[in-house]
Amino acid sequence: MMRYGLWVATWVFILVVLVAPPAMVLSEALKDGLGAALATLSDPDGQSAIWLTLRVTVVSVAVNTVFGVLAAWLLACFRFRGRQALLVLIELPLSISPVVSGLVWLLLFGAQGWFGPQLERWNIHIAFAVPGIILATLFVTLPYVVRTLLPVMELQGRDAEEAAVLAGANFWQVLWHVTLPGVRGALLSGVLLTTARSLGEFGAVSVVSGHIPGETETMPLHIENLYNGYQSVAAFTMAALLGVMAMGAVLLRSAPEWIARLREKKA
Amino acid sequence: MSIEVSALERFAPGRRKPLLSKVSLDVPDSAFVALVGPSGAGKTTLLRAIAGLDPYQGGTVSLDGQVMKDVSARAGQVGFVFQNYALFPHMTAARNIAFGLDILPAARRPTRERINERVRELLELMQIPDLGGAYPARLSGGQRQRVALARALATGPRVLLLDEPFGALDPIVRRSIRSWLRDLHDRLGLTTILVTHDQEEALDVADRIVVMQDGQIVQDASPVALDRSPATEFVMEFLGEAVSFPGDVRSGRMVPHDPLVQPFAVPETVVDGSAVAMIRPYEIQLVPAQPGQEALLKAAPRGARNGYRHYVLNSAGHSIPFFLPQDGVDHALEGAALDVSRARLFRDGLACL
Amino acid sequence: MKQFFLALLRSNRALPGYRLSLITTLLWAGLLIVLPLSTLLVRPWQDGVAAMLTALRDGRMFAALWTSFSCAATAAACNLPFGLMLAWALVRGQLPGRHVANALIDLPLALPTAVSGITLATLYSPNGWLGAPLSRLGILVSYNRLGIVVALMFVGLPFMVRAIEPVLRDLPHELEEAAQLLGAKPWQVFTRVIVAPLLPALVTGFGLAFARGIGEYGSVIFIAGNQPFRSEIAPLLIVVRLQEFDYAGATAIALILLVASLLVLLLVGMMRKRLALWSERA
Numbered sequence: 001m002m003r004y005g006l007w008v009a010t011w012v013f014i015l016v017v018l019v020a021p022p023a024m025v026l027s028e029a030l031k032d033g034l035g036a037a038l039a040t041l042s043d044p045d046g047q048s049a050i051w052l053t054l055r056v057t058v059v060s061v062a063v064n065t066v067f068g069v070l071a072a073w074l075l076a077c078f079r080f081r082g083r084q085a086l087l088v089l090i091e092l093p094l095s096i097s098p099v100v101s102g103l104v105w106l107l108l109f110g111a112q113g114w115f116g117p118q119l120e121r122w123n124i125h126i127a128f129a130v131p132g133i134i135l136a137t138l139f140v141t142l143p144y145v146v147r148t149l150l151p152v153m154e155l156q157g158r159d160a161e162e163a164a165v166l167a168g169a170n171f172w173q174v175l176w177h178v179t180l181p182g183v184r185g186a187l188l189s190g191v192l193l194t195t196a197r198s199l200g201e202f203g204a205v206s207v208v209s210g211h212i213p214g215e216t217e218t219m220p221l222h223i224e225n226l227y228n229g230y231q232s233v234a235a236f237t238m239a240a241l242l243g244v245m246a247m248g249a250v251l252l253r254s255a256p257e258w259i260a261r262l263r264e265k266k267a
Numbered sequence: 268m269s270i271e272v273s274a275l276e277r278f279a280p281g282r283r284k285p286l287l288s289k290v291s292l293d294v295p296d297s298a299f300v301a302l303v304g305p306s307g308a309g310k311t312t313l314l315r316a317i318a319g320l321d322p323y324q325g326g327t328v329s330l331d332g333q334v335m336k337d338v339s340a341r342a343g344q345v346g347f348v349f350q351n352y353a354l355f356p357h358m359t360a361a362r363n364i365a366f367g368l369d370i371l372p373a374a375r376r377p378t379r380e381r382i383n384e385r386v387r388e389l390l391e392l393m394q395i396p397d398l399g400g401a402y403p404a405r406l407s408g409g410q411r412q413r414v415a416l417a418r419a420l421a422t423g424p425r426v427l428l429l430d431e432p433f434g435a436l437d438p439i440v441r442r443s444i445r446s447w448l449r450d451l452h453d454r455l456g457l458t459t460i461l462v463t464h465d466q467e468e469a470l471d472v473a474d475r476i477v478v479m480q481d482g483q484i485v486q487d488a489s490p491v492a493l494d495r496s497p498a499t500e501f502v503m504e505f506l507g508e509a510v511s512f513p514g515d516v517r518s519g520r521m522v523p524h525d526p527l528v529q530p531f532a533v534p535e536t537v538v539d540g541s542a543v544a545m546i547r548p549y550e551i552q553l554v555p556a557q558p559g560q561e562a563l564l565k566a567a568p569r570g571a572r573n574g575y576r577h578y579v580l581n582s583a584g585h586s587i588p589f590f591l592p593q594d595g596v597d598h599a600l601e602g603a604a605l606d607v608s609r610a611r612l613f614r615d616g617l618a619c620l
Numbered sequence: 621m622k623q624f625f626l627a628l629l630r631s632n633r634a635l636p637g638y639r640l641s642l643i644t645t646l647l648w649a650g651l652l653i654v655l656p657l658s659t660l661l662v663r664p665w666q667d668g669v670a671a672m673l674t675a676l677r678d679g680r681m682f683a684a685l686w687t688s689f690s691c692a693a694t695a696a697a698c699n700l701p702f703g704l705m706l707a708w709a710l711v712r713g714q715l716p717g718r719h720v721a722n723a724l725i726d727l728p729l730a731l732p733t734a735v736s737g738i739t740l741a742t743l744y745s746p747n748g749w750l751g752a753p754l755s756r757l758g759i760l761v762s763y764n765r766l767g768i769v770v771a772l773m774f775v776g777l778p779f780m781v782r783a784i785e786p787v788l789r790d791l792p793h794e795l796e797e798a799a800q801l802l803g804a805k806p807w808q809v810f811t812r813v814i815v816a817p818l819l820p821a822l823v824t825g826f827g828l829a830f831a832r833g834i835g836e837y838g839s840v841i842f843i844a845g846n847q848p849f850r851s852e853i854a855p856l857l858i859v860v861r862l863q864e865f866d867y868a869g870a871t872a873i874a875l876i877l878l879v880a881s882l883l884v885l886l887l888v889g890m891m892r893k894r895l896a897l898w899s900e901r902a
Contacts, residue, residue, distance in 0.1 A: 010709040010721070013702060016750065018724045021731070023741040025751060028742060067648040076640035089649050092657070097732075100853035100874040102719055107663050112867050114659065138652055163786060171637035181624065190775065198731025201838035207859060208733025217681035218840070220734035221833045227842065229739045239735040250730035251723070342803035352793035357817045367802035370812070422802060581722050 027232055028236035030119040041241070045213045049222035049238070052130070056218060057206075059199040065191055071087075073175065075146070076153035077161065089141050102136045105149035105161025105208050128210030133218065141194045148190035166187025169240040196249040199242060218266050232234045268331050268344070268425035270294040272368045274314055286312045287323065288482045294475075299452050301469035302462045305505070309352075311430055313479070318347050318428050319462065328335035330426065338341065343367060346419030347426075352411045356404040359412045361399035363384045367422040389417040392451070409440045420455070427452070427459045433468065441472060444479040444579065445472055466506050470494075478502050501580035501612045503545045510551070510566050510587055512544045512607060528583050531608035537619050544610035549575055551589035556604040580605075635833030660878060663871045675872040681857060682849050688854040690835025691765055692751060695772035696780070702773075703825055704818075709786045710781075729778045733838025740771050741842035763845030767851060767863045771840045776829030783825030796813055820892045827888030831881040 029037045040046065052095035075087060093101060116127060126132045164178045180187060200218040209216045217225065219242045226235035242245045272292040278285050287309050294300050302310040315321045317328050319338040327334045329344075335341050336407045354363050361383075362369070377385070393413040403411055412432060419427060432448075433441045452459045459542040462513045463469050469476050470490045478486045478493070483545050497503040500511075514523035514530075516539050523544060524532040528597070569577040575590035613620045645768040666670045677680075710722055728736065744751040744761040751761055761767050791814070799813045815822075847849045852860075854873055861870035865883040 005715050006705070006709055007715055010705060010715055010718070013705070014724055017702075018727050018779070020743060020749060021736060021774070024743050025735065027787065039886055040882065064640070067644060070637075070641045071645040071648065073637060074645050077635045078638050078642075080642075081734060086645070086649065089653055092653060095835075095885055097837065097858075097874070097877050099737060099858045100660070100835065100877055101838050103858060103870060103874050104659050105661035106662070106862065107867065107871065108656055110867075112865070116757050121768070133794050135652075135656075142652055158635065165634060171640065172653045174636065202732065202734040202737075203855065206837075207862065220732055220850075223734050223738060224756045224842075228827070231743075235738060239732075239738060242732050246735075247730045248739050250726065318801060319687075320801070322839075338797075340799045342801060345801060347798065347799060347801045349794045351792060353792055353796060353798040355795060355799075355813060355817070357819075366799065366812075367806075370799075370802070370804045370808045418798075418802070 022115065022243060022247075025240050027237055028232060029240045031236075032233055036233055037237040037240075040237045042233070043234065046222060046234070046238060048214045049217045049219045050241075051132075051221040052217065053199060053242075056130070056134050056137050057195055059134050059262055060141050061191060061194050061197045062137060063203035065145050065187075065195055066192075067147065068142075068190065069175070069180070069187070072146050072149035072153055073179065075150055078157055089144050093140055093142050094147075098140060098208055100200065101139050101205025104141070105132055105135050120136050127208055128212075129216060132208035133179035133205050133216060136208045137198050137201050141197045141206050144193040145187070148186045148193065149183055152186040153179070158183055185256050188256065193251045194255050195248040199249070200246045205206065269296045270317065270426060270458060270460070271327075271329045271330075271332070272313070272317060272381070273327055273578065275313070275323050275328065277312060277316060277321065278325040285482050287316065289326070290482070290484055291326075292484065292487070294327060294458060297458055298474050298475060299449065299457050299459045299462070300475045300477060302460060302477050302479060303464065303466050303469045303505070304485075306464060307372060308479040309482040310464075310479050313484070314428050314430055314462050320347075324600045340470060343422040344414075344424050346422070346424040348412075348415045348419050348429045348432045349428070350434055352403075352415040354411055354415055354418070358402075359399065360395075360401050360403065360406065360410075360417075361390070363403070363414055364389055364417045364421050365587060366418060373537060378525035383466060385421060388418075389421060392420075393417045394447075408436050409444060412436065412444060418449075425456075425458060427457045428524060429459065429461045431462055433463070433465075441468075448472065464566055470506075478505060496618060498618055500543065500545065500616045503611060503613070508548055508588065509545045510548060510589070512546070512595055512610065514541050516540055516612070519599075521564070521610075525582060525585075525605075526607045527580070528607055529557065531610075532608070533612060537612060543613045545613060546605055546607045546610035548588045549578075549590040550609040551587075551606075552606040552609075553591065553603040554606040556602055657878075660871060660875050664868060664875060665707055667868050671868050672872065673681055675866075675869045678869060678872075680852075681854075681869070683849040684852045684857040685873070687765065687768065687850075687852060688834045688877075689880070690829045691853070692776075692836075695769045695776055695833055696829040698769070699773055699776050699780045699829055700822060700826065702785055703777065704815075704822075706777075706781045707784035707788050709767045710824040711785060712793075725781050726778050728775050731865060733836070735773070736774060737771070737838040737842040740774060740839060741767075744770060756763050757768055762843050762849050765844075767843035767845065768851060771843050772829075772833040772836060775836055775839050776833055779828040779832060780825035783828060785819060787821040788814075791857045794887045813828050824888055827891075830861050834884075835877060835882060 007239055041050075071090060075083060075205070077144070080108050106127050107113050109119065109132060111117065111127070113127065114174060121124060126135070158181065161174050164174045169177065200220060201218075202224075205218055206221055206224070209218070211221060213225065214220070219238060223235050223238045223242065226238060275287050275290045276285055277287040288314060290309075290438050292313075302313060312486050316323045316440075317329070319335060319341045330341070330344060346506050354360075355366065358366070364386045365545075368377060368385065369461050371377075376382075380513040386399060387396070393416060395410055395413050398406065398410060398414070403414065406414065416432075426564070429448075433445065436444065437544060444618060445468060452456075461469070461473065474489060475487065476488060476490055477487075477492050478498075479486055480501055486493060486502050492608055493502070493506065497506060503509050512525055512528055514521055514525075514534060516522075516537050518539065519532060519537075520530050521533045521542060521544055567579055569579050569588075571577060573595060574593050577588065577590050578586045580589065587605070651897075664675070676804075706721075706725060710718055710725075715721055733738075741762055742748050742768060744754070746752065746755045746760070746762070748762075754761055759766070761770055795813050795817075796809050799809045804812065835855060837853075837859075839854055839855055844853060844856070845855055854877055858870045858873050858877075863874065
């Protein structure tokens with residue numbers, strides 16, 4: 001009896017708190033029909049926002065994956081003074097407000113920043129321009145690859161790597177042929193989390209972007225702009241698109257499991 | 268406190284085969300009973316049903332003649348020691364032991380001093396007087412075992428139920444804690460049921476052994492009776508290494524098929540027909556072969572233990588182990604036959620009387 | 621100093637790639653984390669101590685910080701029972717549709733904050749799906765502090781559930797049975813045998829949700845109403861100060877937020893250690 005009560009309470013809670021928001025996004029986007037919703041996406045500012053978001057995501061995922069893998073290798077394979085501090089440092093962006101994560105780049109490259117005026121003289125624009133957006137996104141997404149890779153690498157130990165070295169493999173060969181294949185799942189997971197966060201980052205990007213429609217507006221910023229301009233259908237359509245992209249990335253993390261399960265069923 | 272279990276039935280949800288099928292068991296006051304059987308036989312299920320931890324679909328459990336409804340009816344009267352001890356990880360050994368007293372309603376709860384006094388007594392009794400302040404994670408397996416036992420005894424139950432309590436201990440600790448437990452049982456006048464899959468352990472401590480198989484009790488007897496006349500082939504095999512010799516009973520004599528084995532007389536009550544003689548390796552004896560009987564050819568010595576020399580004989584594709592006393596006499600294997608007259612006879616798996 | 625760096629560069633293992641990975645990692649973390657964050661420590665003093673003190677005497681800033689802290693604490697506290705319920709249902713309750721429910725728990729983490737922001741604002745607005753029935757009961761959620769709490773509960777929920785879940789899973793079922801047999805009533809079983817060992821996890825969940833809550837921006841600003849002194853959160857005030865080109869003011873708030881969230885995490889770590897004294901192996 002008590003168990004049924006718990007089940008009902010849990011599902012009501014999940015439906016009201018967790019399912020209602022995404023359902024609401026779809027319902028608002030499709031308020032005037034699918035055609036009207038899709039029509040809002042052909043707006044040039046919207047298109048430019050989508051392209052900018054994709055560009056920023058590709059760059060930050062690429063950079064943070066390459067460096068994240070190297071950092072995970074360093075932290076998993078070696079013990080050195082200051083290792084713990086380095087670990088804390090790498091995880092730091094997770095506990096910093098997104099707004100602060102944007103602000104620090106303004107303090108470096110803004111008009112009143114440390115390097116801003118000098119770069120301005122050389123006609124290099126970082127704050128309120130695309131490079132600033134990329135830097136802010138790099139900052140917020142920096143920890144994910146290391147965080148997902150490191151525990152798995154530590155769990156697996158270094159036996160395979162040591163065996164490979166004894167067999168004569170060099171660093172890149174060990175990394176490419178031994179370590180990375182062993183942590184494929186975790187690496188994929190880290191990359192997808194980085195992707196999801198890059199796509200959706202709002203606070204940090206909002207501070208450094210300058211909000212120039214068609215130039216420095218990413219999808220989340222464009223959503224804000226549309227919403228504040230009472231273009232509800234357009235705002236929620238863009239929100240639905242962004243939500244599907246980000247949640248798709250997060251859900252894809254279990255893809256290897258599904259594939260394995262499918263294979264098992266066939267076998 | 269006596270325990271009566273009558274016609275207890277329990278079904279696993281969604282399965283037709285019962286976990287317990289009409290199990291009845293009477294345990295008189297201050298008995299020490301061991302429940303043995305292979306895994307999946309229903310020992311733990313029966314023990315948990317007696318404790319009221321699992322619901323059962325039919326039958327009753329009574330303590331001292333009183334039918335017990337649920338766990339709360341048994342609370343405090345029945346001490347239970349879990350296989351993994353189930354010590355509360357966030358409480359010290361002392362607080363674990365005191366738990367059953369700490370949670371009593373204020374009106375019935377002893378004073379703080381009384382409780383602490385009781386905990387000290389129990390720690391003393393368990394021979395771990397200095398470990399009261401330690402958390403379970405810091406204790407060794409044997410120490411955890413003792414804390415779990417002390418916790419089960421703190422409320423002064425008359426019944427103690429132990430579910431594979433020695434499973435996680437190393438062999439030496441096992442043996443010592445086993446005899447200590449038996450001693451504790453006698454001193455406190457408890458009624459104890461011990462679940463174990465280790466028949467030696469059961470034969471070692473219990474006055475009565477209940478053998479279970481497939482959710483049923485196969486035999487319930489004293490260790491001596493059990494050894495003398497096992498009810499089924501399964502019990503015979505479960506209690507220790509056994510060798511089987513199929514053969515035929517003909518007018519009061521059992522004639523094994525194996526020509527190396529001499530025929531022997533059986534009680535007249537046994538009707539003619541095929542039967543299996545089962546015997547422990549140390550009960551097999553060598554006798555001079557009858558004229559015309561096949562001679563014992565090859566038996567390889569395989570080490571020695573407890574004053575017996577072990578041999579393995581290969582005959583007709585079977586290997587027959589037998590032990591001979593190392594009494595200085597050089598047993599002549601040449602020209603010898605096997606005497607299995609101490610074997611028990613079984614027909615269709617059941618003992619024939 | 622020089623010796624430290626020289627020692628740092630010597631590998632202690634047979635594995636290759638130490639220097640390479642050390643140098644790239646230091647460069648990466650140095651340029652992307654240390655350099656930008658050092659501005660927070662240095663910048664406030666650039667305009668002189670007087671300017672910093674003026675920035676710190678700002679009443680609106682304190683109101684915003686108070687709003688952020690109190691709402692984050694309230695939301696994290698409200699999430700405790702719900703997080704416990706969800707974790708319990710997932711681990712022990714044999715909830716029908718467990719796998720779907722399990723995936724849905726992470727939804728607030730996956731949903732971009734701007735999307736959650738506009739969605740929650742619409743959902744709880746006086747004529748939204750949830751706001752309409754609530755407003756008929758006289759409860760106004762959007763455009764005040766309650767809205768902030770609701771938004772922070774939404775984003776903080778996964779932290780709570782994911783902190784409790786693994787610990788609950790490792791808690792043997794026999795503990796409850798042992799307590800029952802020793803005579804504990806159901807509420808005693810719950811408080812003494814289940815909640816007590818979960819305390820470190822609850823503290824962690826609370827701390828993580830709180831730390832996330834004080835910095836949260838995107839999911840809150842649309843629902844909050846953003847009235848100065850009433851429903852303006854600290855991260856938003858940073859943005860406002862930046863728009864006013866008051867960099868000193870913005871940096872002061874940022875520094876306080878940063879220190880606060882680091883303190884919370886440190887505190888959580890310390891409390892966990894104290895509470896988890898019992899789980900230490902011999």
